[in-house]
Amino acid sequence: MDKVLIITYYWPPAGGPGVQRWLNFVKFLAEFNKQVVVYIPDNPNYPFRDDSFISEIPQDITIIKKSIVEPYKWASIFSSKKTKQISKGIIATKKQSWIERVMLWIRGNFFIPDARVFWVKPSVKFLKDYTKNNGINTIITTGPPHSLHLIGLKLKKANNQLSWIADFRDPWTTIGYHSELKLSKASEYKHEKLEATVLQAADKIITTSYTTKKEFEQKTSKPIKVITNGYLDYPSQPVELTEKFSLSHIGSLLSGRNPKVLWQTLSQICNERPEFLQDLELILAGTVSDQVVDSIKAAGLEKVLHLKGYVSHQQAIALQRSSQVLLLIEIDAEKTKGIIPGKFFEYMAAKRPILALGPRGWDVARLIEQTQTGRFFKYDQGKLLRDYILEAYKEYKKNDLHVHPQGVEAFHRKELTKTLLEFIG
Numbered sequence: 001m002d003k004v005l006i007i008t009y010y011w012p013p014a015g016g017p018g019v020q021r022w023l024n025f026v027k028f029l030a031e032f033n034k035q036v037v038v039y040i041p042d043n044p045n046y047p048f049r050d051d052s053f054i055s056e057i058p059q060d061i062t063i064i065k066k067s068i069v070e071p072y073k074w075a076s077i078f079s080s081k082k083t084k085q086i087s088k089g090i091i092a093t094k095k096q097s098w099i100e101r102v103m104l105w106i107r108g109n110f111f112i113p114d115a116r117v118f119w120v121k122p123s124v125k126f127l128k129d130y131t132k133n134n135g136i137n138t139i140i141t142t143g144p145p146h147s148l149h150l151i152g153l154k155l156k157k158a159n160n161q162l163s164w165i166a167d168f169r170d171p172w173t174t175i176g177y178h179s180e181l182k183l184s185k186a187s188e189y190k191h192e193k194l195e196a197t198v199l200q201a202a203d204k205i206i207t208t209s210y211t212t213k214k215e216f217e218q219k220t221s222k223p224i225k226v227i228t229n230g231y232l233d234y235p236s237q238p239v240e241l242t243e244k245f246s247l248s249h250i251g252s253l254l255s256g257r258n259p260k261v262l263w264q265t266l267s268q269i270c271n272e273r274p275e276f277l278q279d280l281e282l283i284l285a286g287t288v289s290d291q292v293v294d295s296i297k298a299a300g301l302e303k304v305l306h307l308k309g310y311v312s313h314q315q316a317i318a319l320q321r322s323s324q325v326l327l328l329i330e331i332d333a334e335k336t337k338g339i340i341p342g343k344f345f346e347y348m349a350a351k352r353p354i355l356a357l358g359p360r361g362w363d364v365a366r367l368i369e370q371t372q373t374g375r376f377f378k379y380d381q382g383k384l385l386r387d388y389i390l391e392a393y394k395e396y397k398k399n400d401l402h403v404h405p406q407g408v409e410a411f412h413r414k415e416l417t418k419t420l421l422e423f424i425g
Contacts, residue, residue, distance in 0.1 A: 004035070037061070323352055
């Protein structure tokens, strides 16, 4: 039987959305009797931990490990807080300290494509023999970190009989934070060259969004398949909705992901309607940048703000199901059109109204309309945003705030794994 080797950096006990995609693919591949080997770092420096994922690892798969050199561990000697922020993707766009500027410049120009690049050479050396000796016919690399695609590239060059699939959970050179890395022209060119080489050398490519597929089609003629992230079945027991009119965001809110139009709209309604202020609850679970918090406080919403910090996946699911409205926020920029957050699919399964705010042409808008799971607004649609919030509040007061999703079953992790199996061939 053919074996598939999955090369991933994120694996339990890592937390966050990056680990969930391939943990769940692996679970269902095993259920479909596909032999799977997972290759992971032995000593990773994860920005988040969620030990609850450990129990979800299938017992009948093979996991192999190799040590990794982690520059973020060295950097934490100088500034633990700033290192963790950069590792999580939180890059302050204003008031950067000198150490932040230096760390970003080093990160962008010395570690190409990313800080996990030192794992490439020892991994290739180890996996060359492993793939030959253990009947591995297909390898799948998943990034970010995109340095893992360089492992696939070198293994493919060493053994052209291997079938190599490159899975892009996020874009490479057009990812939102790429322009903040203070790249020199030479470094920028190197990123673009490596990206082009990977796209042209891989046998097949997977993206998680339609925009990224369209972008890559301009750079390669190789087969590209959109396989989005997805959801699992929720626990069957009912969950009570929050008593207050809760607007909840689960996940990171980085500096650029700061919808001031939303904070200002909520503030205006609070000033005009004392009852709305009494009922309102703004819940943010996950890493939130100081700039976002400052904007919320500047809008006068400090009294209704509840910062939960990082929560486990189970806690996140419970929060999604109990919230009156779920917030989905993306940076208002052309480069973020192809970002479909993993939590979006869990939001859909939670069957709570989604209020999405993002760039014109965002892939999420297409999916929300397709599944009838909420409403999407552009950043310049403040009036329509206000009208929707007031309408949702009115339905909340009548205890009748609901959505009626259509066709979300296609995004169940098991259905997506069937699509993956067909693409693997």
